[in-house]
Amino acid sequence: MIKVVKFGGSSLASAEQFMKVKDIIKADPDRRFVVPSAPGKRNSADTKVTDMLYHCYALAEEGHDFDDALAQIKDRYQGIIDGLSLTVSLDSEFATIRENFAKHAGKDYAASRGEYLNGILLANYLGFEFLDAAQYIFFHEDGTFDDVTTHKKLSKKLASMTHAVIPGFYGSYADGRVKTFSRGGSDITGSIVARAAAANLYENWTDVSGFLVTDPRIVRDPKGIETITYRELRELSYMGAGVLHEDAIFPVRSAGIPINIKNTNAPEDAGTFIVENTSRKPAYTITGIAGKKGFTAINIEKDMMNAEIGFGRKVLQAFEDNGISFEHMPSGIDTLSVFVHQSEFEEKEQAILAEIHKLCNPDSIEISTDLALIAVVGRGMKSNHGTAARIFRALDNAGVNIRMIDQGSSELNIIIGVAGADFESAINAIYHAFVQ
Numbered sequence: 001m002i003k004v005v006k007f008g009g010s011s012l013a014s015a016e017q018f019m020k021v022k023d024i025i026k027a028d029p030d031r032r033f034v035v036p037s038a039p040g041k042r043n044s045a046d047t048k049v050t051d052m053l054y055h056c057y058a059l060a061e062e063g064h065d066f067d068d069a070l071a072q073i074k075d076r077y078q079g080i081i082d083g084l085s086l087t088v089s090l091d092s093e094f095a096t097i098r099e100n101f102a103k104h105a106g107k108d109y110a111a112s113r114g115e116y117l118n119g120i121l122l123a124n125y126l127g128f129e130f131l132d133a134a135q136y137i138f139f140h141e142d143g144t145f146d147d148v149t150t151h152k153k154l155s156k157k158l159a160s161m162t163h164a165v166i167p168g169f170y171g172s173y174a175d176g177r178v179k180t181f182s183r184g185g186s187d188i189t190g191s192i193v194a195r196a197a198a199a200n201l202y203e204n205w206t207d208v209s210g211f212l213v214t215d216p217r218i219v220r221d222p223k224g225i226e227t228i229t230y231r232e233l234r235e236l237s238y239m240g241a242g243v244l245h246e247d248a249i250f251p252v253r254s255a256g257i258p259i260n261i262k263n264t265n266a267p268e269d270a271g272t273f274i275v276e277n278t279s280r281k282p283a284y285t286i287t288g289i290a291g292k293k294g295f296t297a298i299n300i301e302k303d304m305m306n307a308e309i310g311f312g313r314k315v316l317q318a319f320e321d322n323g324i325s326f327e328h329m330p331s332g333i334d335t336l337s338v339f340v341h342q343s344e345f346e347e348k349e350q351a352i353l354a355e356i357h358k359l360c361n362p363d364s365i366e367i368s369t370d371l372a373l374i375a376v377v378g379r380g381m382k383s384n385h386g387t388a389a390r391i392f393r394a395l396d397n398a399g400v401n402i403r404m405i406d407q408g409s410s411e412l413n414i415i416i417g418v419a420g421a422d423f424e425s426a427i428n429a430i431y432h433a434f435v436q
């Protein structure tokens with residue numbers, strides 16, 4: 001068995017956290033390839049090393065003195081070195097970084113040093129070999145990930161090794177310039193490494209014991225999710241459920257490798273398994289509830305709309321011409337609503353309304369703002385009747401008015417639109433209707 005283990009920033013924020021990480025890795029000989037993030041926050045008031053690096057590099061680029069800012073970053077690593085009694089020195093690395101900052105080596109180069117240095121320390125502490133991601137993870141000139149070259153070079157290299165530490169978050173262009181993924185991108189590196197190593201499992205270690213049925217800021221102490229499918233996860237993360245970078249799914253999913261989200265601070269917790277398919281029934285009819293505020297609905301009315309072929313297309317054209325994508329489009333016989341992100345819509349509002357008038361000649365257009373969308377997601381909904389009824393009864397009991405309902409044809413989710421002010425009470429009501 002091969003397991004690829006990725007540790008997030010909070011799992012590697014201090015010497016104490018490094019010790020937990022080592023215990024976890026040494027507890028299972030299958031944990032052979034390790035992908036670290038940069039040191040994260042040690043407490044809520046702390047700053048992530050990645051953010052310190054962005055700040056330090058901005059000073060360098062603006063021609064300000066950046067020595068103090070760089071010294072503070074060095075202190076973070078020195079704290080880890082001292083706390084673990086390592087004999088390694090990062091002096092020459094920091095001298096090189098200083099030179100490169102002065103030469104304006106680039107923002108991506110700067111940010112990537114967080115993972116690079118942490119990788120050197122972790123490899124030293126574990127006694128594993130260090131692989132610089134710049135030599136094994138590649139990007140195309142247009143900034144997209146170069147899957148083919150990366151897989152070829154990385155899988156060949158890993159096949160020749162028993163253990164390695166490969167820093168997350170960055171790689172390089174063909175000419176060697178460093179390029180990072182978007183923020184939180186070490187998750188993606190972990191997934192790429194798992195595929196290249198032909199791993200049996202990708203363990204993603206963080207500071208929570210996996211996914212929760214819903215947001216703990218909204219529902220008190222929500223239950224955890226044991227197993228979730230990739231499709232369910234996609235629905236939930238689109239609606240705002242965090243924990244894993246969205247792009248981290250594709251490499252492992254294509255190779256059929258499951259992901260296990262685990263908690264570095266509670267390694268005995270089972271965490272959440274993310275799988276392609278499972279015969280395991282979810283604990284409740286629903287797997288998760290997520291939602292977002294900040295939507296606007298544009299409600300268009302026209303007598304005999306149903307008989308006018310091409311009406312919907314013309315409405316959507318007005319949005320398309322103004323570069324606005326829509327989220328949902330529920331319709332009645334003579335009415336049609338388009339749900340869009342409020343912040344995007346506001347800027348283009350008058351241009352879009354004028355175009356709808358011109359193209360469609362509607363009887364009226366009414367705008368509702370400050371709406372929220374809630375996605376109730378679950379593979380168990382397909383085989384259970386009455387799910388929608390339970391949701392609606394719960395919302396009725398909570399006095400929440402439903403503004404829109406949309407059930408995907410896959411029966412994997414039901415999307416409900418409510419007033420933004422009802423968002424929290426709606427989620428609480430739905431949660432308690434299913435989870436006892």
Ligand code: ASP
Nearest residue numbers: 037050169183184185186
């Ligand atoms: N260190 C990077 C960030 O803070 C990448 C990561 O942690 O995944 O975004």
